[in-house]
Amino acid sequence: MIVISPLTWSSGGGTLLWEGPTLPVIGPLDISTDEIQIAIVNGLRLAVVALAFSAYTLLVDHDRLVSAAGFARRSALAVALATRLVPSLERDAAGFAESVRGRGVELHGVRGYAMLLSPLVAGSLERATGLAEAMEARGFGRNETTRAPRPAWTLVDHVAIGAAFALVAVAIWL
Amino acid sequence: MALACVEGLSFTYPGGVPAVRDLTLELHAGEVVALLGPSGSGKSTLLRALAGLVPHFHGGRFAGRVEIGGLDTRSHGPADLAGIVSSVFQDPENQVVMTRVDNEVAFGLENMAVAPDQIWAQVAVALGEVGAAHLTSRRTVELSGGELQRVCLASALALRPQLLLLDEPTSQLDADGAEAFLAAVEQAQCAVVLSEQRVDRALALADRVVMMEEGRIVLDAPVAEARAWLSASRPRYAGGLERHDPPPRSTSGAPVVRLDAVHYAYGDGPEVLGGLSLSVRPGEIVALEGRNGSGKTTLAKIAAGLLEPDTGLATRIGRATYLSQDPGRYLVRETALDEVALGVGGDEVRAAAALDRFGLAFATRRHPRDLSSGERERLGVAAVSVSEPDLLVLDEPTRGIDPDRKAALAAWLLSQAEVGRAVLVATHDPLLPAHRRVRLGASAEVPVAV
Secondary structure (H helix, E strand, C coil), rough: CCCCCHHCCCCCCCCEEEEEEEEECCCCEEEEEHHEEEEHHHHHHHHHHHHHHHHHHHHHHHHHHHHHCHHHHHHHHHHHHHHHHHHHHHHHHHHHHHHHCCCCCCHHHHHHCCHHHHHHHHHHHHHHHHHHHHHHCCCCCCCCCCCCCCCCCCCCCHHHHHHHHHHHHHHHHC | CCCEEEEEEEEECCCCEEEEEEEEEEEEECCCCEEEECCCCHHHHHHHHHCCHHHHCCCCEEEEEEECCEECCCCHHHHHHHHCCEEECCCCCHHHCEEEEHHHHHHHHHHCCCCCHHHHHHHHHHHHHHHCHHHHHCCCHHHCHHHHHHHHHHHCCCCCCEEEEEEECCCCCCCCHHHHHHHCCCCCCCEEEEECCCCHHHHCCCEEEEEEEEEEEEEEEEEHHHHHHHHHHHHCCCCCCCCCCCCCCCCCCCCEEEEEEEEECCCCCCCEEEEEEEEECCCEEEEEEEECCCHHHHHHHHHCCCCCCCCEEECCCCEEEEECCCCHHHCCCCCCHHHHHHHHCCHHHHHHHHHHHCCHHHHCCCCCHHCCHHHHHHHHHHHHCCCCCCCEEEECCCCCHHHHHHHHHHHHHHHHHHHHEEEECCCCCCCCCEEEEEEEEEECCCCCCC
């Protein structure tokens, strides 16, 4: 994003650092200080989203999140199951690549690996359907449900939640 | 009164041919029924109908009547039946909802509105019944396939069902995992319908046998009577599969693959292979045997060139291809023809011939995902053999396939050796023919068949 954005988007402001040819569809290629600044900010935003997602995947106990969700349990479960998709996709991609290499066909470059995208999406849908079937067979969707008692929140949990809200507030203020 | 009553059941999936036709049977409390039949014979559809998943989850044309515990499945869906019927499906990874074992078992109990103060006690009992009490606080992603499937069984048993439906639950497991799973099934205190390709094991558990072919029930009898019928009419299902090892090959001729003092470890993990040596000559079938974790798959991948040894030498003459143990990996193209043609640079003539050889000519223009599990397995074999490699490496090719297909695969392996192809098979199956058997985990090669 930081490399491509200044070239392909023009802010019209700042100091012009470089001016290149005009390309069809994309338009004039140029780099200005404003464009670099905006590209860095956007790149950092993307990195923050990726880091937040990684932290959620690695640090959050999905089961406790679902059990703490109260009335929104189905939505929390959907989020937890969706995040589990990432490691499944990694495993599937490695398996597909191995099956292709096992036939004596090497995967080269972006185009080579692009052929795995469609089967990965189809595999995810197939897995989701299988999981939905298994969940329904285990009574998911019945009107009356209960919750297994979980350990109550400790002081540390409350302090952590408070600190997290404080961090968010500071980030918004900044 | 019967626990389950099926009358004149016929069902056709959308756009398909009838999966089951005019089925009638009754299931009684406490009996164990072995449900046998080749891949695609309608076993899974019958089990889905007993769970109410057909027609509620899988749309299609439904005729006849299925009653479970007095509830008609046309008006009661799977969630309504969940307190009476529990199911365990083929692939454990597609059934697990939660990330911790105890929470996974509790999931169904919560759905069934079990009193909160009883849930953890029932979770502990269910895990204990399947020999998985030690897994209680483990994360589900850390478990082996066999352990995970036992957790799925515990999740099903925790609901205290009257009827337990098991749809080829060991087809994705290695031999050790499958044995532990079936031992746990023996402890179930309810009626069980077990669809299983390990026929001997299923018959040992069963009181009664139902066999299906082409969507119809061709046998419904007590186990002793069924054994006699199977021996006379379907000998491969009655333990009639015998190993016919070919005579040992002459040891002349350069090996197609030669491994010398090979060591391998995954990352910083423990060493999987510690100085192993092996060679396979043209026209020779070598079976790699050994317990789960003994390094069979790793060695097979090194022989095929998919992994490089950490130390030691791996030398190959000619081309090698590798069949993964998961037929679901041969689904990367849009048609079965393209899937097979991938291995021969898009040569559709050779691909069509290979499909024909494995009885898949009808599937040429079908998407590989539209094929049944047995058809996918054959597609995988066609995909790796179409290029006529010098070395064929097959990883657990008999896992989850029916006795007829296993016999056909054994005959095909021998035909490959006869045309001079070297074959290396990693397998738990003692019935596959081989010139030599190498047991991993032992101190050296153990030539059993010579």
